[in-house]
Amino acid sequence: MAGVNKVILLGRLGQDPEVRTLPSGGKVVNFSIATSENYTNKNGEKVEQTEWHRIELWDNLAGIAEQYLKKGDMAYVEGKIRTEKWTDQNGQERYTQKIRGTAMQLVGGRGNAVEENESASSYGNSNSGGYAPKPTPVPTPPPIEMAGNSGDDLPF
Known part of the structure; x- marks a missing residue:
């Protein structure tokens, strides 16, 4: 049986990213993100529940996190548990x-999407618009016209 292991988080960093450089030259960055949920309990009191998530980024994403993220920043992260x-x-x-x-x-500040398989060298390039690929506009097809039919001679 196949399964899906996908997590999507939007939260604030609780600490500056911790960077480790591996003997191979690769990088690993670790930090925590806090997500909060607000609700009203049975007694009518407003409650804020905060969850902390440990994040690990490798290679290109690690380099970008090291360069641009700091404590308190808002970040969107997709990943796997x-x-x-x-x-x-x-x-x-x-x-x-x-x-x-x-x-x-x-x-917040930059708003550039970053994927694991993207090249870190293009991050921040004002010509590329960051990592997020620009959507290709889909042309709207012309309306279909039925030649010779005015609608009056339809059999139903």
Whole structure:
């Protein structure tokens, strides 16, 4: 059976991105995003519930996050849930869930969409409009006219 593992988040960074450079030269960036939900409880009180999400970006996205993101910024992230198993100091097995980002959009200042497979060199290029591909306009087809039919001679 096939499944879908896709997460879409829009929230504020709770910390500046933490950058690690790997021996291979690649980069990994980690940060947290807070998302909030407002509702009224049974007692009529307004409640704000905040969830924190751990985000991990690799390579090109990591470089862009390192360069442009900071604590408090609003960001849109698409990714996949990943669960990591590890052993703590006491020998207990622990599990950590994080979101491995595959696309990111800076919300507010720049508004450029970034995909994992895009080249970081074109980010911020004023001619390209950022990573978001410009939509191709779809031409509207001309109205269909029935030659010789005025509508009066229709059989129904």
